Amino acid sequence: MSTVLPDFSDALADAVASAADGLVRVEGRDRLPATGIIWDAEGLIVTSHHVLERDENINVGFQDGESVTAELVGRDPSTDLALLRTSKQGIKTPDWADPESLRVGHFALALGRPGANVRATMGIISALGKAWRTPAGGPVDRYLQTDTVMYPGFSGGPLVDAQGRFVGLNTSALLRGVSITVPAPTLERVVRDLKEHGSVRRAYLGVGAQPTRLPDAVAKDLGQETGLLLVSVEPGSAAEKGGLFLGDTLVTLGESPLRHMDDLFNGLGGDRIGNSVTVRTLRGGELVELTISPTAHP
Amino acid sequence: MTTLIPQKNSDLGELADRVRNSLVQVTAGRNGSGSGVMLSADGLIVTNAHVVSGKGRRRSTGDRLQVTLPDGAVVASELLAKDEGSDVAVLKLERPDGKLPALYPIEVGDSRSLRAGQWVMAVGHPGGVAGAAAAGVVIGSGPDLPEAPGAGRDWVAVDLALRPGYSGGPLVDHRGRLIGISTMMAGLEVGMAVPAHVIQEFVAGVLAGQPTQSENDAALV
Numbered sequence: 001m002s003t004v005l006p007d008f009s010d011a012l013a014d015a016v017a018s019a020a021d022g023l024v025r026v027e028g029r030d031r032l033p034a035t036g037i038i039w040d041a042e043g044l045i046v047t048s049h050h051v052l053e054r055d056e057n058i059n060v061g062f063q064d065g066e067s068v069t070a071e072l073v074g075r076d077p078s079t080d081l082a083l084l085r086t087s088k089q090g091i092k093t094p095d096w097a098d099p100e101s102l103r104v105g106h107f108a109l110a111l112g113r114p115g116a117n118v119r120a121t122m123g124i125i126s127a128l129g130k131a132w133r134t135p136a137g138g139p140v141d142r143y144l145q146t147d148t149v150m151y152p153g154f155s156g157g158p159l160v161d162a163q164g165r166f167v168g169l170n171t172s173a174l175l176r177g178v179s180i181t182v183p184a185p186t187l188e189r190v191v192r193d194l195k196e197h198g199s200v201r202r203a204y205l206g207v208g209a210q211p212t213r214l215p216d217a218v219a220k221d222l223g224q225e226t227g228l229l230l231v232s233v234e235p236g237s238a239a240e241k242g243g244l245f246l247g248d249t250l251v252t253l254g255e256s257p258l259r260h261m262d263d264l265f266n267g268l269g270g271d272r273i274g275n276s277v278t279v280r281t282l283r284g285g286e287l288v289e290l291t292i293s294p295t296a297h298p
Numbered sequence: 299m300t301t302l303i304p305q306k307n308s309d310l311g312e313l314a315d316r317v318r319n320s321l322v323q324v325t326a327g328r329n330g331s332g333s334g335v336m337l338s339a340d341g342l343i344v345t346n347a348h349v350v351s352g353k354g355r356r357r358s359t360g361d362r363l364q365v366t367l368p369d370g371a372v373v374a375s376e377l378l379a380k381d382e383g384s385d386v387a388v389l390k391l392e393r394p395d396g397k398l399p400a401l402y403p404i405e406v407g408d409s410r411s412l413r414a415g416q417w418v419m420a421v422g423h424p425g426g427v428a429g430a431a432a433a434g435v436v437i438g439s440g441p442d443l444p445e446a447p448g449a450g451r452d453w454v455a456v457d458l459a460l461r462p463g464y465s466g467g468p469l470v471d472h473r474g475r476l477i478g479i480s481t482m483m484a485g486l487e488v489g490m491a492v493p494a495h496v497i498q499e500f501v502a503g504v505l506a507g508q509p510t511q512s513e514n515d516a517a518l519v
Contacts, residue, residue, distance in 0.1 A: 008472070
């Protein structure tokens with residue numbers, strides 16, 4: 001026999017050992033503790049929203065055995081992420097993998113620290129897809145699914161590659177029955193929002209809409225088959241103030257066409273709040289241009 | 299593509315074959331059977347206490363059970379001792395004509411220094427499939443595993459579905475050394491094994507003639 005199996009076994013255990021000081025135990029619920037990832041050297045910890053069943057009296061346990069209290073900076077239920085601040089300074093931050101290095105079929109390990117020690121399960125990257133939206137409406141930069149077993153207390157812990165580099169944060173709560181990893185670019189975005197605002201800010205128009213087919217002539221002119229028919233306009237909202245009416249069919253927001261609901265969701269990021277944007281709507285067969293200033297999502 | 303995966307496949311096959319040489323089937327009456335592993339060349343076999351007990355059937359020391367060896371030979375064995383608390387039982391093959399077929403005892407590894415993420419393989423007879431194998435990694439070991447049955451007991455948790463029939467069979471490391479015997483599932487996807495050091499201590503006690511708790515079922519809770 002060759003040394004392939006011993007080498008493989010050692011490499012996996014080494015990957016776990018090298019990643020171990022980047023993950024912490026998070027005690028924020030009555031039953032089993034869960035896991036968190038050290039985000040920066042100033043003591044910020046990113047974890048899963050659903051494992052924090054309380055806002056106070058949260059404790060974080062480090063690899064060196066030290067346990068400290070943590071303050072909840074903010075939560076984003078839509079991506080199942082939460083940010084904690086601890087007083088622990090000068091901690092080593094994990095090494096992150098280049099997101100472009102991942103391929104379907106690669107070995108990966110899910111790590112957790114529900115107790116004192118790091119625990120691991122192994123699998124492969126099952127699916128790598130496009131950006132997607134969680135059932136709660138949160139945008140995620142990339143669909144990333146593995147066949148790793150989510151052992152109790154693993155939510156909030158990292159998926160690591162075969163070299164022990166962090167790839168993202170595992171959660172069992174976003175989709176049922178599959179192991180989903182929130183990739184690093186999404187973590188960066190959500191952490192930044194939580195740090196600055198305590199929540200993930202979304203812009204808000206105050207409309208209800210559904211996709212609808214455009215008349216042939218308009219479709220040909222615009223180069224898009226569908227627009228968004230307004231089925232409600234909230235009184236006092238940015239939409240009403242900007243002059244939108246029930247029955248309008250939105251076709252563009254800024255420079256971007258509005259074909260599907262996702263186009264509207266994606267166009268209403270936090271950077272739109274308080275900034276005027278041009279909206280084109282089909283009204284009585286004519287294209288009308290309006291200026292709207294979106295508010296913050298309530 | 300490198301030759302790494304073909305080489306790994308070849309090694310995996312060789313390792314599974316070698317471990318199967320130490321794998322037996324323990325038949326507990328008509329209520330079913332489980333796996334067992336050969337510990338010594340003179341016919342000591344360990345398995346789970348729940349394998350020899352069968353479904354609702356009480357067994358006590360001195361009872362005889364059928365064991366099927368890797369070559370298909372069916373040999374009678376005597377139940378030397380069992381402990382429901384740690385779920386371990388020890389059998390000794392009988393030799394009516396004074397001889398036993400060639401036996402291949404398994405090498406015992408160190409289950410006290412397991413590392414999270416290290417590679418493991420389980421071999422057994424799940425659902426009546428003879429000599430099946432499954433591979434994964436050690437999730438963790440010791441007494442402080444979440445949702446581990448029995449407070450304070452030592453376990454090896456693996457990311458393998460150790461379905462009925464694997465019970466009593468060997469869990470080995472990358473060199474085929476015994477690190478535990480497959481015992482139960484915790485949830486749908488996690489397997490739990492009694493660590494090899496727990497088995498060794500129990501067997502050493504039995505061979506030294508120490509009484510086991512099994513006689514009065516004091517450990518049955």
